[in-house]
Amino acid sequence: MLSPVYQPVYHPKPAPVRPQTQAQRLEELIGNTPLLDLSRTAVAHGLSPRVSLFAKAEWFNPGGSVKDRAALNIIRTAEKDGRLRPGMTLIDSTSGNTGIAYAMLGAARGYRVKLVVPQNISPERLAILRAYGAELIFTDPMDGSDGALEEARRLAAADPSLFYARQYDNPANWRAHYLTTANEIWQQTDGTITHFVAGMGTSGTFMGTMRRLKELNPAILGHAVQPDSPFNGLEGLKHMPTAIKPGIYDETLADDIRAVRTEDAYQMARFLARQEGVFVGISAAAAVWAATAVGQTLEAGTIVTILPDSGLKYLSERFWNE
Ligand code: PMP
Numbered sequence: 001m002l003s004p005v006y007q008p009v010y011h012p013k014p015a016p017v018r019p020q021t022q023a024q025r026l027e028e029l030i031g032n033t034p035l036l037d038l039s040r041t042a043v044a045h046g047l048s049p050r051v052s053l054f055a056k057a058e059w060f061n062p063g064g065s066v067k068d069r070a071a072l073n074i075i076r077t078a079e080k081d082g083r084l085r086p087g088m089t090l091i092d093s094t095s096g097n098t099g100i101a102y103a104m105l106g107a108a109r110g111y112r113v114k115l116v117v118p119q120n121i122s123p124e125r126l127a128i129l130r131a132y133g134a135e136l137i138f139t140d141p142m143d144g145s146d147g148a149l150e151e152a153r154r155l156a157a158a159d160p161s162l163f164y165a166r167q168y169d170n171p172a173n174w175r176a177h178y179l180t181t182a183n184e185i186w187q188q189t190d191g192t193i194t195h196f197v198a199g200m201g202t203s204g205t206f207m208g209t210m211r212r213l214k215e216l217n218p219a220i221l222g223h224a225v226q227p228d229s230p231f232n233g234l235e236g237l238k239h240m241p242t243a244i245k246p247g248i249y250d251e252t253l254a255d256d257i258r259a260v261r262t263e264d265a266y267q268m269a270r271f272l273a274r275q276e277g278v279f280v281g282i283s284a285a286a287a288v289w290a291a292t293a294v295g296q297t298l299e300a301g302t303i304v305t306i307l308p309d310s311g312l313k314y315l316s317e318r319f320w321n322e
Contacts, residue, residue: 023108030068031180033060035188045292050300059310063101066308071101073176084163092165093148096125103132116152124313169247177208194301197291199225199237203249224254225290233262236283258290266319279311
């Protein structure tokens with residue numbers, strides 16, 4: 001038998017790998033977060049066995065929250081438009097998570113970051129912002145997030161060397177979720193999602209995700225979550241009827257708006273940590289509470305909600321002690 005003739009295999013030289021910058025490496029870690037199955041929560045809250053409850057674990061983003069997505073898209077879009085140029089300082093008002101994302105990305109990309117925050121910002125968030133080297137400007141806690149917003153507007157108008165990121169009015173905020181979060185949910189549920197539930201701060205997460213989900217399947221229903229009163233413990237969420245309405249907020253995208261009491265969110269946060277092993281922040285717990293309320297009205301369906309951050313930034317809250 002003739003011995004087989006081996007053709008030499010030609011291995012083309014691999015294309016040279018373009019060295020990645022630290023900023024690129026960090027930014028590649030944003031998005032594609034895991035989808036958790038909260039089946040024990042579903043059973044314990046009386047949902048039909050034909051109703052599934054899933055949740056995006058957004059603390060897997062490198063800055064620890066869902067806001068990495070919005071901040072990254074805001075920065076990239078402004079760089080493309082030429083509104084953010086080397087040497088400029090980014091300014092915005094933020095209750096914490098967006099600020100952490102700006103501070104992280106600013107450090108990686110070489111921008112200074114100036115944040116206007118209400119003075120009652122939690123000690124955990126304050127410590128993280130300081131760690132990333134952000135410059136902080138404090139406003140009266142009585143004026144809430146709207147007071148911080150007005151001060152940021154005033155400072156930005158007075159100094160053209162500042163890039164005002166305007167997370168409440170910037171379409172790049174909701175577009176981040178239109179481009180990423182919604183498509184991830186669609187893929188991770190194999191297109192079976194029937195209901196989407198999310199809290200609203202700037203409303204970017206809800207607006208962008210819902211806009212894209214309705215394109216993918218117009219029958220998907222959107223349930224927006226907000227606190228039941230202007231004074232509440234649901235950090236990160238806005239009471240829309242009494243707050244300055246974000247420019248990007250379009251209430252027609254919500255099929256339903258659910259009001260959640262702070263106490264119910266606290267109880268759900270403890271339940272999730274102790275019964276599911278899922279340690280989340282208060283707005284995440286509020287969203288899961290609303291998702292179970294939606295689920296209780298259904299015979300069958302696939303509900304997806306968003307867990308904006310983990311419980312680590314809320315450790316100084318007393319409700320964990322119960
Ligand atoms: N939860 C937390 C903890 C947040 O920080 C935010 C952002 N303010 C939200 C929910 C709401 O997200 P969005 O701004 O996209 O509505």
